[in-house]
Structure formats: C-alpha cells, structure tokens
Amino acid sequence: MRSIANPRLMLMILSAVFAFLYIPISVLFALSFNEGGLPTAWTGFSVKWYGELFRNADIMGAALNTLIVAVISTILATILGTLLAVGVEIRRRNGRFLETIIFAPMIIPDIVLAIALLSFFSLLNVTMGLHTVILSHVVFNLAFVCSVVRARLKTFDWSIVEASTDLGAPMAITLWRVVLPVMLPAVIAGALLAFTLSLDEFIIAFFTAGAGRDSITLPMQIFAMIRFGVTPEINALAAIVMTVSVVILALSQRLNRGGLPGQ
Amino acid sequence: MTDRKPLYLMTPALAWLTAFMVVPCLLILALGFFRRGIYGGIEYTFTLENVALVFDPLYASIFLKSAAIAGLSALIAVVIGYTAAFAIAAAPTRRQPTLLFFAVLPFWSNYLVRTYAWIVMLNREGLVAGIAAWLGYDGELPKMLYTETAVVIGLVYNYLPFVILACYAPLSRLNPEIAEASRDLGASAWTTFRRVILPMTVPGIATGFVFVFVLSIGNFVTPALLGGGNFQMIGNLVYAQFLTANDWPFGAALSMFLIAIMMGLLTLQTFATERASGARRED
Amino acid sequence: MTQPLLTIRNAQKRFGNVKAIDGIDLDVQENEFFALLGASGSGKTTLLRMLAGFEMPDGGEIILDGKDVSQVPPNHRPVNLMFQSYALFPHMSVAQNIAYGLEMEKLPKAQIKSRVDDILDVIQLGQLARRKPDQLSGGQRQRVALARALVKRPRLLLLDEPLGALDKKLRGDMQLELKRIQHEFGITFIIVTHDQEEALVMADRVAILKDGKLLQSGTPHEIYEHPQSRFAADFIGVMNFFPVREQGGKLVAKDGSVIAAAKKLEAGQEGVAAVRPERLHLNGDAGENSVTGTVSDIAYHGLDLQVHLKTAAAPEPVLIRLTADIAEARPISVGDTVTVNWAARDTRAFAH
Numbered sequence: 030m031r032s033i034a035n036p037r038l039m040l041m042i043l044s045a046v047f048a049f050l051y052i053p054i055s056v057l058f059a060l061s062f063n064e065g066g067l068p069t070a071w072t073g074f075s076v077k078w079y080g081e082l083f084r085n086a087d088i089m090g091a092a093l094n095t096l097i098v099a100v101i102s103t104i105l106a107t108i109l110g111t112l113l114a115v116g117v118e119i120r121r122r123n124g125r126f127l128e129t130i131i132f133a134p135m136i137i138p139d140i141v142l143a144i145a146l147l148s149f150f151s152l153l154n155v156t157m158g159l160h161t162v163i164l165s166h167v168v169f170n171l172a173f174v175c176s177v178v179r180a181r182l183k184t185f186d187w188s189i190v191e192a193s194t195d196l197g198a199p200m201a202i203t204l205w206r207v208v209l210p211v212m213l214p215a216v217i218a219g220a221l222l223a224f225t226l227s228l229d230e231f232i233i234a235f236f237t238a239g240a241g242r243d244s245i246t247l248p249m250q251i252f253a254m255i256r257f258g259v260t261p262e263i264n265a266l267a268a269i270v271m272t273v274s275v276v277i278l279a280l281s282q283r284l285n286r287g288g289l290p291g292q
Numbered sequence: 293m294t295d296r297k298p299l300y301l302m303t304p305a306l307a308w309l310t311a312f313m314v315v316p317c318l319l320i321l322a323l324g325f326f327r328r329g330i331y332g333g334i335e336y337t338f339t340l341e342n343v344a345l346v347f348d349p350l351y352a353s354i355f356l357k358s359a360a361i362a363g364l365s366a367l368i369a370v371v372i373g374y375t376a377a378f379a380i381a382a383a384p385t386r387r388q389p390t391l392l393f394f395a396v397l398p399f400w401s402n403y404l405v406r407t408y409a410w411i412v413m414l415n416r417e418g419l420v421a422g423i424a425a426w427l428g429y430d431g432e433l434p435k436m437l438y439t440e441t442a443v444v445i446g447l448v449y450n451y452l453p454f455v456i457l458a459c460y461a462p463l464s465r466l467n468p469e470i471a472e473a474s475r476d477l478g479a480s481a482w483t484t485f486r487r488v489i490l491p492m493t494v495p496g497i498a499t500g501f502v503f504v505f506v507l508s509i510g511n512f513v514t515p516a517l518l519g520g521g522n523f524q525m526i527g528n529l530v531y532a533q534f535l536t537a538n539d540w541p542f543g544a545a546l547s548m549f550l551i552a553i554m555m556g557l558l559t560l561q562t563f564a565t566e567r568a569s570g571a572r573r574e575d
Numbered sequence: 576m577t578q579p580l581l582t583i584r585n586a587q588k589r590f591g592n593v594k595a596i597d598g599i600d601l602d603v604q605e606n607e608f609f610a611l612l613g614a615s616g617s618g619k620t621t622l623l624r625m626l627a628g629f630e631m632p633d634g635g636e637i638i639l640d641g642k643d644v645s646q647v648p649p650n651h652r653p654v655n656l657m658f659q660s661y662a663l664f665p666h667m668s669v670a671q672n673i674a675y676g677l678e679m680e681k682l683p684k685a686q687i688k689s690r691v692d693d694i695l696d697v698i699q700l701g702q703l704a705r706r707k708p709d710q711l712s713g714g715q716r717q718r719v720a721l722a723r724a725l726v727k728r729p730r731l732l733l734l735d736e737p738l739g740a741l742d743k744k745l746r747g748d749m750q751l752e753l754k755r756i757q758h759e760f761g762i763t764f765i766i767v768t769h770d771q772e773e774a775l776v777m778a779d780r781v782a783i784l785k786d787g788k789l790l791q792s793g794t795p796h797e798i799y800e801h802p803q804s805r806f807a808a809d810f811i812g813v814m815n816f817f818p819v820r821e822q823g824g825k826l827v828a829k830d831g832s833v834i835a836a837a838k839k840l841e842a843g844q845e846g847v848a849a850v851r852p853e854r855l856h857l858n859g860d861a862g863e864n865s866v867t868g869t870v871s872d873i874a875y876h877g878l879d880l881q882v883h884l885k886t887a888a889a890p891e892p893v894l895i896r897l898t899a900d901i902a903e904a905r906p907i908s909v910g911d912t913v914t915v916n917w918a919a920r921d922t923r924a925f926a927h
Contacts, residue, residue, distance in 0.1 A: 032471045033481035033489070034382035043383075043391065046376040050398050050452065053409035056419050060412065067417065109305040116301030130309055137317075138510035138554065140527050141547045144534050145316035148323060148544070168312045171305055191629055192662035196727065197650045197679030206675075210666045229402040231513065236534070248404055255408050255517055259415060267408055271401040278400040282393070 054271065061268040066261030078265040088266065090243075091250035094159055098234070098246060099227035102166035107220040109167065110174025111212070117175070118182040134172035142168065143236035150237060157239030162246065165237045166227045173226060174219035177285060181215030218285030225274040225281075317551075323544035334540060342545035351529070355549070358525040361440060362508035365447035369504045370497055372448070373455025377496070380456070381463040392460060399453035407517050410446050411437060414518075438520030446514040451507060455500035462493040498564040502557045510550050526550060578641065580605040580763050581626070581731060587634035588621055588787075595621040596632070597787035603731075603780075608757050609765045610778035614810075618787035623733050623767045627656040640730060650679070655729040659736045661720035663708040669719050670695070670704040676727045694722045697756065714745050721753075725760060732757075734766040738773065750777050771811050775799065783807050805925040808849050815855070816847040817866075817889045819924070826924060830887035835863045835919035846926040852881070852894040854921040857905060862918030868893060870911045882907060884915065 061079070065072030082088055117123055117131065134142070146165045150157055189211070193203040231248035238244040245253075247270070254263050324342050327335040345351060380391045398406060413419050414436040421433055436442060466489065474484040508514075512527030519525070524532075526546060533543030579602040588596035596618050603609045613619040624630045626637065628649030637645040644652055655676070664672050670691055677687040695701045698718040708716055717737065724732055737753065738746045754777055757764045768774050774781045775795040782792035783806075791803045802808035809816075819826040821840040825833050826848055834848045856862075868886035880902040883892035895915055897907075907913065 032468065032475055033484050034378070035481075036382075039379040039382050042375050042379040046372060046379075046452075046456075047394065049372075049449070050395065052419075053413050053449070054398060054401070054406070057405070057409045057412055109308055112301045113305035116298035119301075120298040130306070130314065134309065134313060136506070136554070136558070137313075138506060138527075138550055140510045140512055140530055141317070141320070141550055142313065144530060144543060144547055145320045146312065147534060148319055148540060149312075149316035152319065164312055167308060171308065175305070186660055186662060186665075188658045188660050188662035189664055191649070192656075192658055192664070192723075193675070194649045195627055195629075195654075195656045196676030196723070198675075199650060202679070207664055211664075225400065229404075231404055248402065251402075251404050251408075252513070252517075255404065255411065259408075259412055259418075263408065264412070267402070267405040271405050274401050275397060279397075 057264055057271075058268050060261065061264035063261065063264075066264075078261045079269075081262050082265050082269070085262070087245075088247075088250060091245045091247045094244060095228055095247040098159055098162050098166060099224050102163045102170050102227050103220055103224045105163075105167045106170030106174050106223045107216060110171035110219060110223075111178050111216050113171065114175045114178035114182060115208075115212075118179055118185070131172060131175060134169040135176070139230075139232040143233045146233065147236040157237055158241065158244040159238070161237045161239065162234045162244065165233050166230060169230075169233075170223035170227055174216075174223050177219035177222060178212060178215050181212060181285065185211065214284045218281040221277050221281035221284070225277045229270070229274055320544045320547050323541055324548045326541045328539050328541050339541075342542045343548075345542055346545055346549055351546075354524055354529055355526060358509050358527075359553075361443060361447070361525065362505045362511075365444050365451070365508045366501045366504035368444065369448045369452050369455045370459075370501050373452055373500055374459045374493075374497060376452075377456045377459035377463055380460055381466075388464070392457070395456045396453045399457075403450060404513065404517075406450055407446050407514055410442065410449060410518060414442055414445075437518065438523070440519065440523070442518040443515050443523065443525075446518040447504070447508045447511065450514065451504045454503055458500040458503065459493065459496040462496040463489075466492060494567070495561075495565040498561040502561045506554045506557060509553065577605070579603060580607075580640065581765075582638040583622075583626075583635070584638065585635040586622070586625065586632050586637065588618075588625065588630060588632050594787050596625070598635070599784075599787070599789045601782060601789060601792065603763060603765060605763060606761055607763055608754065608777060608779045609763070610774035610781045611765065611767045611784060612769070612771055612774040612781050612810075613784035614769055616786075617784040619767045619769075619784045620735060621787075622784070623656070623735055623765065626731065626765065627654055627733055628652050629656075653730040654733060655724035655727050655731075656733040656735065657720050657724045657737055659739060661708075661716050661740075663716060663719060663723070665708055668705050668707055669700060669711070672708070672719060673723045673726050676723060680727070690726055694726045697725075697759070698722045713740055713742075714749070717741060717749065721756070725756070725762070728760075729762065731763050731765060734764060736768055737766060738768075738770075746773070753777060775811070783810065802849075802923065805847060805849070808923060808925065813852055813894060814849045815852060815889065815893050816849050816891070818845070819848045820845050828888040832866065832888055834888075834922060836922040836924040837920050838924045840924050840926055844926050846924055849923045849925065850917050850921055852896045854917045855893070855895045855915045856917065857895075857897070857901065857913065857915060859914070859916055861916040862921070864919065864922060865914055865916045866893060867912065867914040870907055870909050870913055873907065873909060880907075882913075884913060 060066070062074050062076065063071055064075035064077065066078065113131065117127075142165075146161070150161050155161060189207055190203055193207045194200070198206070229248060231252060234246045235249055235252070238246065238249065251263065251266060251270070254260065254266075323334065325338055325340070327337050327339045327341065329335045346355070376395065380388055380395065383391055411418075415421070416433075416437070418437070420436060424433055470488060470492075471484055474488045475481070479487065509525070510527045510530075511525065512531045515523050515525045515528050526549075530543050530546045530550070533539045533546065581601075581603040583599055583601040586596050586599045588594075599618075599622065611619040611622060621630055625632055625645075628644075628647060632645050635645070636643045639652075639654070644654075664675065667675065673691045673694060674687050677690060682690075691704075692701070695704055698721065700715060700718060700722070703711065703715065708719070711719065717740070721734075721737070734753075738749050741749060750773060753764070766774075766777065775798070778795060780792060780794055781798050783790040783798065785806055791798060791807050793801075798807065799811055802811060805816075808814045817828050817834055819828050819834060819840070821827075821842055821844045824839070826836055826840065826846075828834055828848070836848050840846050850864075859865075866884075866886050866888050868884035870882055871885045871892055872883035874881045879899065880897045882895045882897060884895060885892050893915070
C-alpha cells in the first residue's frame with residue numbers, strides 16, 4: 030500500500046480518526062475527576078464521585094448481580110464453547126447448516142434474540158431473574174469462545190496428537206498433556222472475552238431479567254441513570270466500567286496472538 | 293477418525309443453542325402469525341394481520357426512516373473506516389498492530405458508556421457547546437442532542453472500530469507487489485487504487501457496511517438515548533410492543549422483517565465476497 | 576534366511592472409491608534400512624501409517640515379530656513414527672519431548688533421565704535440552720523428532736519424509752547421520768521418500784510403489800541396473816528411451832536401425848529400448864549399438880558434461896554424460912554430428 034500512499038495525508042487521516050474515537054472517551058474520564066462535576070467548568074481534581082459510587086447501594090447491588098451473571102455464564106460458555114470448537118475442528122467438514130447455527134449468536138441482532146428469549150421464557154411460565162439472564166448470556170458467550178478456540182485450532186498441528194499416541198499415550202492422556210496445554214491460551218482468551226461481553230451486555234439482560242429490582246444488572250442500572258441525564262456519578266461509573274473491559278480484553282488479546290473474532 | 297466422537301463433544305453446546313436460540317427464534321416466527329389477545333395476551337388463531345400491519349403507512353414510514361438512518365450511518369462509517377484502515381495498512385509494518393489495537397480498543401468498552409459519552413459531548417452544557425462558547429460564540433447553538441444527527445453520530449462512533457477491522461483485513465492481506473506492479477505498468481496512484489486495490493478489498497467494505505446497517509436498523513439503545521423520547525426506529529418499536537404496548541404478535545412480525553433484512557444483506561455480502569475472490573482468481 | 580522382522584501380506588486399504596493400498600506383499604529384515612519410494616499418491620505414506628497403526632488395513636496381515644499387529648492401536652505397538660512435520664510438542668522442552676514416550680512406559684524417573692541424557696549426546700543437542708521447539712533450527716528439530724522416537728527403542732522406526740523440510744546441503748549431511756545412527760542402534764528403519772536419490776543413497780533395500788501396488792523391490796543396485804518396468808526405469812535416475820518394434824527376433828527403431836538388448840520382446844510387440852546416459856560412449860568400440868545425431872545442447876555440470884543429441888531414432892533428445900577428462904580429450908560443440916555406441920548388455924527392453 031505504501032507505494033500509492035501519501036505519508037502526510039495518511040498521518041492526517043489517522044490523527045483525525047483517532048481524535049474522533051478518543052476525544053469523547055477522554056472527556057468522560059476527565060469529567061469523572063472534576064470536582065464540580067459539570068462539563069463546562071473545571072473546578073479541581075477530585076475522586077469524590079468515585080466515593081459516591083461505592084456508597085450507592087443500588088449501583089453496588091447491580092454490580093454484584095453483573096458479576097454473578099458474568100462469572101457463571103463465562104464458566105458454562107467456556108466449557109461448552111471449547112468442546113464445540115474441538116468437535117467442529119476434528120470433524121472439519123461441517124455442513125452449512127451447522128456452521129450457521131454456530132455463527133448465528135454472533136450476528137443475530139441483540140433485540141431479536143432478546144425478545145425471542147423473553148417470549149420463550151414467558152410462554153414456558155419460567156420466572157425470570159438472574160438465572161434466565163445467565164442462560165441467555167451463555168448463548169452468545171459460547172459462540173465467541175468457540176470462535177476464538179477454533180481460530181487457534183486452525184493453526185493446530187494435529188500430528189502432535191498422533192505423535193502422542195504413537196509414543197504410547199492413551200487418548201485421555203493426550204488430551205490432558207498435549208491438546209489442552211496447547212489450546213489453553215486460546216481457551217483463557219475466549220473466556221476473558223466472554224466475561225467482558227457478559228459484563229457489558231445490556232439488551233438481552235434487559236429483556237430476560239424479569240421485573241424485579243433484585244435482578245438489575247449494572248448495564249441496566251447505567252441505562253436507567255443515563256435516561257435521567259448527565260451526572261458526575263455516571264461519569265465515574267462509566268470510567269470504571271470502560272477501564273475494566275479494556276484491561277480484561279487487552280489481557281485476552283495478549284494471551285491469544287491468534288486474535289479475537291473478526292481479527 | 294469416525295464422526296461419532298466429535299458429535300459427542302458438540303452435543304452439549306448444540307443442545308444449548310437449540311434450546312435457547314433456535315427454538316425461541318422459531319417461536320418468534322410463529323408468534324408473528326397469531327392474533328393479539330384482548331388483554332395483551334396471545335390468541336392462538338392464525339392471522340396475517342400483523343404482517344400486514346408492518347406495511348401500514350405509519351409503520352412503513354418508521355421502517356423507511358430506520359433504513360435511511362442505518363444506511364447513512366453505514367455509509368459514513370464505511371467511508372471513514374476504509375480510509376482509516378487504508379492509512380493503517382500504509383503505515384510501517386511493525387506499527388500496524390499497535391495502530392489497529394488502538395483503533396479497535398473503544399469497541400471493547402461498554403456500548404452504553406460510549407453512547408453516553410456523546411450525550412456529554414452534545415449536551416447543552418456539553419463539550420461542543422463549551423468549545424463554542426470559549427471561541428466567543430454566544431448566539432443560539434442549533435440543537436444537537438436528541439436529533440437524528442446525534443443518532444447517526446452515535447451509530448457511526450460505536451461501529452467504526454469494527455469497520456476499520458473489517459476493511460483492514462483484506463488490505464493487509466494484499467500483496468504489496470500487486471500495487472507496485474500496477475505502478476510499474478504505468479498506472480497512477482489513484483488509478484492503482486481504483487482499478488486494483490479497491491476491487492480486491494470489496495469484501496471488507498461489504499462486511500463493514502452490512503454489519504453497521506444490520507446493527508443500526510435493529511438498534512434501540514442509541515435512538516433511545518441520543519434521539520430523545522419521541523424518536524422511533526424499528527428497534528424501539530419492537531421494544532415498545534414487548535415492554536409497553538404489550539402486542540407481542542406485532543413485535544414478533546416486526547422482528548421477522550429485521551431478520552429477513554439481515555439475511556438478505558448477508559447473502560448480498562457473501563455474493564460480493566465471492567465475486568471479489570473470483571476476480572482475484574482471474575489474475 | 577531367518578524369519579523377517581516384518582511381513583506385510585496382501586495389505587489392502589480403500590478411501591472411498593480410491594484403492595490407496597492394493598494388495599502389497601513385503602518383507603523387511605531385522606536391522607535393515609528399508610526405503611518406500613514413490614510419487615505422491617503412490618500409497619507409500621498410507622502404508623507407513625498402517626505400520627504405525629494410524630490406518631487399519633481393510634484386508635491382509637501385518638506381521639511383526641511373528642504376530643499380526645494390524646488391529647493393534649498405535650500406542651500399543653513397538654513401532655514409532657518420526658512425523659514429516661516432526662510433530663514436536665510446542666509447549667514442552669527438548670528434554671520433555673524426548674522423555675514423553677518413556678513416561679508413557681511408566682519407567683522410573685532416574686532411568687528416564689539417563690536415557691534422555693544418553694540420546695541427547697547421540698544427537699549432540701545436550702546444551703539445548705531446555706529449549707522449546709520454536710527456539711530450534713530446522714535441522715535441530717529434525718534431530719529431536721528422531722531422538723524422541725528412537726529413545727523408546729522400538730522394534731521398527733518409521734520415518735516419513737524425514738529430510739523433506741531441510742535444505743539441500745543439510746540433507747546430504749543428515750543422510751549419512753541417519754545411516755550412522757541406524758547402524759549404532761541396530762534398529763530397523765523404514766523410510767518413506769519421494770526422492771529416488773535419497774532412497775538409493777541411504778537404503779539397504781528399496782521398494783518402488785505406484786498406485787498402491789508394489790512395482791519392484793531390491794537393493795539400490797538391482798533397482799538401478801535392472802529395472803523391471805518402464806516406470807521403474809524412468810523413475811529411478813535418468814534413462815534414454817528408443818521406441819522399438821519386434822521384427823523377426825530383433826528390435827527395430829523408428830529410423831530402421833536395429834537395437835540389440837539384454838532382454839527380448841515378444842514377436843511383433845511394440846515397446847521401448849532403454850539405456851542409461853553413462854553407458855553411452857564416443858569411442859566406436861563400446862558395443863553393438865550405435866546412433867548418430869546432431870548436438871543440440873550442452874550443459875556443464877562440473878563433474879560431467881551433459882550432451883543432448885537429436886537423432887532420428889528417438890523423439891526425445893538422447894542424453895549423454897561425458898566425464899571431464901573425456902570431454903577435454905574430445906571437444907564437442909553444438910551443431911556437431913556425433914555417433915555414440917553402447918553394449919547390448921546395458922540395454923533393457925520394455926513392452927508397452
């Protein structure tokens with residue numbers, strides 16, 4: 030590409046795009062430390078809004094709920110998604126139908142899956158709450174874990190499995206000592222990805238959490254707060270939420286050089 | 293190896309997807325053809341009313357408006373995203389991963405928070421207004437938040453990283469010698485781009501466009517937060533049928549159309565990708 | 576002869592409609608260095624994987640040490656395979672890779688360690704024992720893969736294109752190294768290769784495979800000097816072919832000249848007469864056969880000069896190899912008319 034690109038122009042483009050991407054986020058971060066809390070005037074550095082946050086029982090409750098959902102759905106999705114990935118890659122020739130089903134959770138618009146699950150649960154008369162959110166989150170989480178692990182398996186040299194057998198190992202030992210260690214970084218990367226997706230997921234949780242206040246997750250809480258307008262508390266909360274996902278995903282990326290889905 | 297063992301490994305996940313994705317989606321498909329009960333429930337008699345209602349001028353106009361906003365957002369996102377991806381692909385090879393990493397980083401953070409950031413930006417006391425005031429502008433600013441423009445900005449902002457990623461993939465895979473060959477054969481930089489680079493990277497553009505369009509047309513968070521209370525897109529309409537109007541069959545019918553649009557576009561995208569790879573095989 | 580270590584009897588293997596192995600019979604003796612030679616798709620790799628236990632034959636027997644092992648799973652066979660990709664475990668060090676197979680035998684730790692150390696000395700990688708495979712060069716990886724299979728002291732060591740990934744110079748060194756190690760350990764080696772030169776240099780005996788069938792087996796000398804089919808003659812080394820027809824007990828070439836051969840064709844049969852380039856001579860008394868042609872091309876190869884001769888007797892140019900001293904004694908240039916002679920005993924005949 031270099032042979033037809035003007036370096037100066039490219040630099041200008043990159044600067045503009047990165048400014049567009051990062052200014053809004055940076056403003057949010059800066060404001061979360063603004064003592065006065067107003068976007069128009071800087072009145073001094075303070076972490077008091079963060080303090081407010083931790084004293085807010087609603088927010089803390091919602092955060093705990095989110096953590097419960099994310100942890101449990103990640104564990105389930107990691108097990109299911111990894112097994113699925115191994116199965117699919119061993120088979121290699123999978124029908125289009127199967128591929129579509131595995132791929133679908135990643136591309137179905139959230140709103141469609143959300144109302145589908147809502148209708149499904151209410152027709153079955155299932156009382157909705159955190160458990161239904163967990164069941165629902167596993168759907169897309171397992172698809173993402175599966176795709177990360179599959180990407181790793183694509184570059185996996187299957188002859189090491191035969192080599193292990195040839196050297197006298199039964200299948201269980203081969204899986205434990207050869208396949209799992211080689212796959213582990215991708216499995217962990219997939220799990221971390223699933224974890225942040227679940228932490229941040231709003232729409233499906235919104236529809237499947239039921240009506241009770243007990244099952245509000247953090248994104249639901251944030252949505253409710255944002256509708257009432259800009260407050261310095263939200264700025265602080267937003268900064269924390271954003272930092273957490275970015276840190277976890279950067280970690281995931283580091284672990285898995287194969288890249289995240291789409292990469 | 294036999295096919296048995298892998299199936300055994302796949303069964304739990306496939307069972308899960310069947311129970312909590314395939315069946316619910318089929319349910320929605322069925323629901324669209326039932327009658328709405330008098331008190332908001334569902335009456336199990338077959339009807340095409342819901343499907344017909346989608347074409348009612350009132351709703352059809354919302355559909356068209358949603359499509360227009362989604363299309364505009366996708367177009368802007370693709371233009372900016374492709375340009376950015378090209379600039380990244382033109383950067384020194386060892387810097388490309390870092391640039392890409394930071395281009396995608398915002399995508400990993402919470403969607404609500406990223407949307408909220410634009411409320412802060414476009415608010416009457418927001419940063420944009422603040423900068424205008426600081427520059428000495430004291431007239432009445434045009435309303436920015438709670439407009440269609442704000443919705444488009446929000447959608448572009450949220451999905452831009454993905455478009456960059458989608459466009460970067462084919463650009464980075466391009467053999468640099470192909471561009472050099474075109475230059476060597478006498479083509480200008482612009483011609484090389486138009487005749488060689490662009491046709492070979494259409495799949496990335498198609499993927500980016502379809503992705504933004506599909507996610508935008510079904511979006512209800514961004515219109516709800518940046519479009520203000522009265523602004524409606526299909527996503528909000530679906531949301532309303534299920535959570536406030538209590539007309540599930542109509543909500544289901546609307547979702548069916550969303551899925552139909554999505555599938556149509558994905559087919560088009562596959563077609564574009566195949567054409568591009570066909571073009572590549574020829575040379 | 577003593578009982579062979581390995582006997583393959585009428586082995587069969589189908590993949591869908593393709594007969595990958597089509598009735599192969601083969602004996603391999605204890606301590607032999609045996610090569611399976613063939614082009615890709617000849618079935619050589621399938622046969623090797625069958626011996627390792629990764630493919631079960633559809634029919635026939637594989638007898639190792641007097642027992643039929645054809646249905647024994649790979650982890651229970653006293654046979655080890657050195658994989659073409661080497662298949663080293665990427666997350667284990669060199670020493671851990673080598674120890675793995677011994678751990679599967681549940682040997683005492685001390686014994687494993689001493690055996691690993693010993694073999695590391697043999698392959699001269701003692702200093703790199705703690706390295707991971709991705710920190711090794713191609714040649715080093717190859718040696719680790721060899722050591723990992725060898726350390727188990729299998730009855731039979733299988734090597735799948737062991738030198739395929741190495742560059743030419745290194746390949747030459749490793750050919751000798753493999754022979755030395757095989758000799759030292761006294762283990763039977765079966766190597767799969769598509770490189771006929773490699774097979775001739777390394778193996779005690781060579782089997783040529785084609786379309787899942789065994790064409791010919793024998794010592795390199797037998798295979799080279801007495802090919803039993805046109806394919807074998809063409810596949811191994813370089814050969815000049817003259818289309819001929821049997822007429823009254825003689826082989827007559829297209830231009831009417833008569834070619835005398837060690838083997839006859841049946842009456843009226845069409846075929847080819849074949850002779851190796853190094854058997855063609857410029858001095859008039861080398862043998863009964865002669866052909867005259869125009870020099871079309873001369874290629875300098877250092878060791879020898881390869882001269883192409885356009886003749887009326889053969890559609891392809893006839894190739895002659897002249898050693899440096901002969902070429903200096905009698906300079907040849909393109910366009911010259913040259914007559915070459917060769918003996919009937921160096922000439923083979925194959926029917927179509």
